[in-house]
Amino acid sequence: MQASANNLNNTAITDHLVSRCKKGDTHAFRELYNAYSAAMYNICLRMTGNQADAEDTLQEAFMQVFKNIERLENAGSVTAWIKRIVVNHCLSHLRRKKVYFEEVDNIDVEEETIVDENDFAWTVAAIKDAIHVLPHGYRTVINLYIFEEYSHREIASMLDISESTVKTQYMRAKDKVRQIIKQRKLIR
Amino acid sequence: MPESSFEDFVRQHRQEFEEAGPPSRIWAQLEEQLVPRKKNRVIQMIGRHWLKAAAILVLVVNSVMIYQFLQMKKSQHLINVSPEMQEAKTYYTSQIEQRLQTIKSYPASVLGLDSVGRKELELRNETYQMLETELMQNPGNERIKAAMVRYYQMKLDLLDKILEELREKQPVSQKQSNYEREI
Numbered sequence: 258m259q260a261s262a263n264n265l266n267n268t269a270i271t272d273h274l275v276s277r278c279k280k281g282d283t284h285a286f287r288e289l290y291n292a293y294s295a296a297m298y299n300i301c302l303r304m305t306g307n308q309a310d311a312e313d314t315l316q317e318a319f320m321q322v323f324k325n326i327e328r329l330e331n332a333g334s335v336t337a338w339i340k341r342i343v344v345n346h347c348l349s350h351l352r353r354k355k356v357y358f359e360e361v362d363n364i365d366v367e368e369e370t371i372v373d374e375n376d377f378a379w380t381v382a383a384i385k386d387a388i389h390v391l392p393h394g395y396r397t398v399i400n401l402y403i404f405e406e407y408s409h410r411e412i413a414s415m416l417d418i419s420e421s422t423v424k425t426q427y428m429r430a431k432d433k434v435r436q437i438i439k440q441r442k443l444i445r
Numbered sequence: 446m447p448e449s450s451f452e453d454f455v456r457q458h459r460q461e462f463e464e465a466g467p468p469s470r471i472w473a474q475l476e477e478q479l480v481p482r483k484k485n486r487v488i489q490m491i492g493r494h495w496l497k498a499a500a501i502l503v504l505v506v507n508s509v510m511i512y513q514f515l516q517m518k519k520s521q522h523l524i525n526v527s528p529e530m531q532e533a534k535t536y537y538t539s540q541i542e543q544r545l546q547t548i549k550s551y552p553a554s555v556l557g558l559d560s561v562g563r564k565e566l567e568l569r570n571e572t573y574q575m576l577e578t579e580l581m582q583n584p585g586n587e588r589i590k591a592a593m594v595r596y597y598q599m600k601l602d603l604l605d606k607i608l609e610e611l612r613e614k615q616p617v618s619q620k621q622s623n624y625e626r627e628i
Contacts, residue, residue, distance in 0.1 A: 319475055381462055
């Protein structure tokens, strides 16, 4: 089982680790990296969509973590803090690639169509493939909401768009995933 | 299928969506960036406490210089540079001093030497000082040592000749004529 940011709970060891990092202990940096790198790398992979960009972003983000850990007031929030730095670096990376998160008009209930469950055979691989081919904007929203478990409000704040736009984007992204899976199933 | 099924499926299979961790080179690259940062910290610390650092530096440099000066002074004695030359110097000095004392006992009218000439006969002249300084700077130089010995012998020969002439002019007491050449 791989580590995910959601199951990294702060422990007494983590608190001690943070205090050692604050003193500039390179061994502590290594331990911190070992504890979080797998989960954070997965965030980078999902957000950037490719391995090379994920590696670059992970490295930049961890350097930022090491440089700023002295400023972390509450060691108990280290997981959320690191995760937020990583996500922000991924968003910066996307913006550098000219990915814009723009306001959209509210959509109707047409997206909320009841779909016959027999048309869908949800599998991990199918969902991963479908998300991978989504446009950057949809992919970002669906990743932040479903995998990183940020609320619509938090995502709106991160992307500097309205909460309703986030909800709309999420609905559309989910619908796109459904369509892609359905099409691929039909092709087969 | 209800709308929530997608979210439910993802949550139920959350771990299966995770890939393996990053390659090890990422940490290696991070570590490279961390090491110079440590060096920068030292520079920043020096920058903040430059006055104290300068004072400490001055103290350290002074201490080293004083130590080196004392060591140099210590080593500048002939006995430290060349013990055998010190021994030769002691011997020849005593011999030369004995002859000089005898020469001085003659009246100036008989002696016929002015003060410059007398001074030249003593060991503490410029030629001797120069040879001793050369030996200090080149402690193992056998040619300088040989030159110093030749100088002593030459001086002794000269003094003996002077004494011989003086005795011919004016015979002296038993005490004054009793010298022998010793090498």
